[in-house]
Amino acid sequence: MASLGAPLDADYEIGSVSKGITGLLYADAWTRSELGPDTTLGDVLPLGDCPAAGLTLAAVSRHTSGLPGLPRSARPWRRTAAFLLSGTNPYGETLEELLAQARTVQLSAPRPRYSNFGFELLGHAVAAGAGMSYRALVRERLAAPLGLTSIYMPATAEELGPRAIIGTSRSGRPRQPWTGEALAPAGGIRSSIGDMARIVQALLDGTAPGQAALDPVANFAGPAARIGAAWMTLRVKGRDITWHNGATGGFRTWTGLDREAGTGVVLLSATAVMVDRQGFRMLRELTERVT
Template sequence: MTRSKKTLAVAIAAAVAAFAVGAAAMPRPPALSAESRGDSALVEEVRAVLAETPGVRDRVSVAVIDGDTVREAHFGATDATEYEIGSVTKTVTGSLLADAIDRGEVEAQTPLGDLLELGSSPAASVTLEELATHSSGLPRLAMPLDRVLPTIVANYRAADPYGSTVDQLVASSSEQELGEKEYLYSNLGFALLGQALATAAGTDYQELAEERVFAPLGMDDSFVPTSTDDLAADAPTGFTAAGRPSEPWTLGADAPAGSVRSTLADMTAYVRAQLDETAPGVAATEPIADAGGSSTIGYAWHTTDSVTWHNGATGGFTSLVAFDRDAGRAVVVLNNTGASVDELGFALMEDD
């Protein structure tokens, strides 16, 4: 072999070795944990549905409630494993609105500007009920120019794209124009709703949720982080829908739209209280407006046919909570990847 050929061979070998080392160092997409526990029939049913559902999996926890009977299925988890529940948080905020109305602190038609410093901006005229039913005319998100680049970078890094202070949230909201007063899903609207309710109660949103929803229902392991300082050093994190590790989402002032962390045990208590109508602010579950297609909406809670539900997604977690009072059935699905669990949740809602 000539010297040039030897050099080429060495270079190729080095390149192959470098590629192999790099490939070995790349994070591997997770797979559904082989460690399972719970009701054996439910474990197999969940496994079968997930096998036919696109997306990477890792840890999954499921509860199916039929009257007084609760069946669970866990993969790599227990009923005490912590998950981000994402936009299921909005149902907590909706409950807080219904509860605040019951307490006489606010009315459904209270203008947002009565509670937050929005001046004469269009957002000031929006009512609390419009926020709770996604019919305020506010956009899905407020995106001031100084947040565009950080949001792009956060999405690339699988990091939390939120993080405004309450003052920043209110200031950016005062710059928004209103669209049509029809159903348009708005994280911004629910962030403002939660902050307005906290103002009316003379506290912050974290304490409001704890005192009026979590504590009465015995949800001792549920909480509302607003920064990573609120998380334990070993707080669970998840994976994106493509399987990349995701940083935790705590959302800052947008927390009322999606930052709650909870467990299957707590969320089972939560949905059972909705099912038997003993939850604080349970009037939030009653449909009062159209939500597109065949669905209606109460305060955050959507109803399709006889099933009342809400799903959630952060960068590294997805969830679904659903119940059917006519059938006496409820379902909770918690998942630590960005792959949807809607198909699984609605399949489990079918009374077999």
């Protein structure tokens, strides 16, 4: 496990690796018979009869639901421009605001299309199926069983903890933290390197909830990459690597496993510079040492 230059108890935005956690909790809900592959968003969320209500959670978990990355009502182009110009948080919705967006969202053809919006809905749907909030779901079904002490989901910047690192752009300019109640399942979780290491160890030894999320069930954008519930599997130099990366305004994260070898790597960085290449290389080198 590796952290890039910060105290071990500092907490980082783990970005889209939050989707990997949501995938685990979704798969865990299956084992509890709270949800099934045919459960729809509308079965567990108050969406009425809008098109999004009929989407199965299975399709959302594989990014093949037809949901956009962000809905038009969220004005994604304006948000992106504000982020690029001044580093402001492009998210921040409440759960009620997220549901209002879902009731009016337009769907495209069901094909592989990465969707933050979809995973926001998926996480809150899984939590609703369990009769709790997403925060409580993470706390009770992931953090408590694995002894994690640093994971949390700030709804506002005021909820950041005392060890929260501020991310930076490639040039070193501070970026506003990405917070928001709605965002948590798709990119709003913060964690320390120690807790991320514990999650990876639990995934390798089989004690993490929702292990089935790691198992690929469909191709994603071609036969080279396959997807489970958020988690990607890629054949790299003759080995199957299960992984997910994360990117927010000032952070980059990479988590990867060689499940056959029993090895794993976590990289957390408080800068917008990508760390995927380093993650794959470190995992390969680690695996070569132990096999």
